[in-house]
Amino acid sequence: MPELPEVETVRRGLAPVMDAARLIKVEQRRPDLRFPFPKNFAERLAGARITTLGRRAKYLTAPLSTGETLIMHLGMSGRFSVSGATPLAAAAFHFAAPANPAHDHVVFHCDTGATVTFNDPRRFGYMDLADTDTLEMCKHFDTLGPEPLSNHFAGPALHEALSKTRTAVKSALLNQRVVAGVGNIYACEALHAAQLRPDRPGRTINGDEADRLASAVKSVLARAIEAGGSSLRDHAGVDGALGYFQHEFAVYGRAGKPCPRPGCPGVIARMVQTGRSTFYCPDCQF
């Protein structure tokens, strides 16, 4: 379930074995995932050295010595696993969750001795290559909004974006042009933290409420990263270890259970917005 915190958790897990590593060989085991791989994908990667693994929204980025950047998206079920790494890293693999090898689609062989495997049963993930110098203008990044944990994302900017739309505020949060990296779970959690009803039209959110919501988004994402992400069915860190943030969910997946806000008598409700489940408390979200 890779939203921003899960992707950041994966980045932190991969960095020790991929930063500054040279890709000796890349195995591309099928012609496409969600989209076709770029032309000569494996050949363009072979021999290249990765500088520093990065992240933009829900994308992992690997700038290469060739002048291109490898862009990777985990989709809904994508995950990485590492083998053959340092003894310290290998110790963590004791906890590795099983993944069906039939869905191992890309294997990176690094000169560090590590083998990094991308597994994605649902194949909603994808990989692409783009020029590093013009990365922000590539088709994946040119429409992305601000990073939620950066100073570019704050109440006034969010208020400005929401004021232009009649779309429900929760759906607006999922719009990557408004803020990049928020997905279904953390949108629900942030709206509960900010005490805002998910189905309020965006244009009805005032400045103070936008301030609260922006702060809640930052807080929820930061705590989730700290907890190593959340683990529902499909997500695990590169060592297979599960994140812990799902234990802190206030509303997501808790329909019918009491609202955890102190003093609130409400019961968490579920509704469907644009085909996605939304969880909220009818008693303390207005």
Next chain:
DNA sequence: GCTGTAACCTGTCGGC
């Protein structure tokens, strides 16, 4: 131009 919906693919879970 804005908005909502369907589609992509597979695994899991609950009901029968």
Next chain:
DNA sequence: TGCCGACAGGTTACAG
């Protein structure tokens, strides 16, 4: 136990 349908975290193309 086995089958079937509903549902699932993201993104994008398309119709209204």
